Amino acid sequence: MGKTKPTFLMIVNQFAGAGQAQSNWQKIEVQLKERKVNYETKLTDHPGHGIQIARDFALRHKYDNEWVVVAVGGDGTLHEVLNGLHQGGGDHIPLGYIPAGSGNDFARGVNLPTQPLVAMQKLLAVQKPTLLDVGVYQNRLDSHETLFTNNVGIGFDASVVHAANAGQKDHLRKYHLQSSAYVSSLIKTFFKQKSFGLRVKADQASQQFNRAFLVTTTNIKYFGGGGAHHADC
Structure with missing residues (x-):
């Protein structure tokens, strides 16, 4: 340093x-x-x-x-x-x-x-810092920007996380007793989640999807505790 x-x-x-x-x-x-x-x-x-x-x-x-x-x-x-x-x-x-x-x-x-x-x-x-890429996404409703090191998702997975966090009491969140909340939210969200239209632009190319359900953008090749490996995707 x-x-x-x-x-x-x-x-x-x-x-x-x-x-x-x-x-x-x-x-x-x-x-x-x-x-x-x-x-x-x-x-x-x-x-x-x-x-x-x-x-x-x-x-x-x-x-x-x-x-x-x-x-x-x-x-x-x-x-x-x-x-x-x-x-x-x-x-x-x-x-x-x-x-x-x-x-x-x-x-x-x-x-x-x-x-x-x-x-x-x-x-x-370490003698000097190493520069690493991070991702950034913007909420178009309020223009707020958030950085991410791992991945950012919309659709089913994001809805499950949001529902689980919203349904837990503070003392449960503090001690990370979240497993049952996530399972419950996953089941409820599966039956409620609707598909949505999606347009992806990358390297001057654009692709349209009429029925997207789960979309994840990754900055690294692992997510979900290392269980999912997307180096070749």
Whole structure:
């Protein structure tokens, strides 16, 4: 990260990976202290908190080049921190990632170690940032832009996620007790979801679909916990 040692802001989602991130973070913190790394810690405690923490940090450190922000958690945690930095004008701030979730698709997609301690060791050895592509989509209703590292979907899968999140109580979301909510939402959405018209433009070509049901755009070759592999699609 340069000649001077950076200070790391560790944004930690302890509830990622069905709670395993908490024990992983404790081990990582021991390593940071043993190696006398300069760092500060911010713990997320509700969905969207990572966006708020990263945005507030970026607003305070727009012109500071001595920090590295590190997301510790799953793909959702990385997504929140990335967008928080972007919203706060902190696109220039280096962003690190310690995968501690259940799927860790982004780590697989960019060949990062999926073991948190190994990933931390690799991060500390980095001398300069690596530029990676991210996607961006715009909500045409309010022109709001959102960045994504993994994928963005519309149709059936997006409806299932939206229904599951909307139907859960905060304390269930906090502790990621979501399986039954997703199964219930999947069944309900399957019978309610209608097809829709879709036009896709890419490389000056355009294709029209009259009955689309599920559409996903990917930035990496994995999604769904690594179970779906689309390198050849």
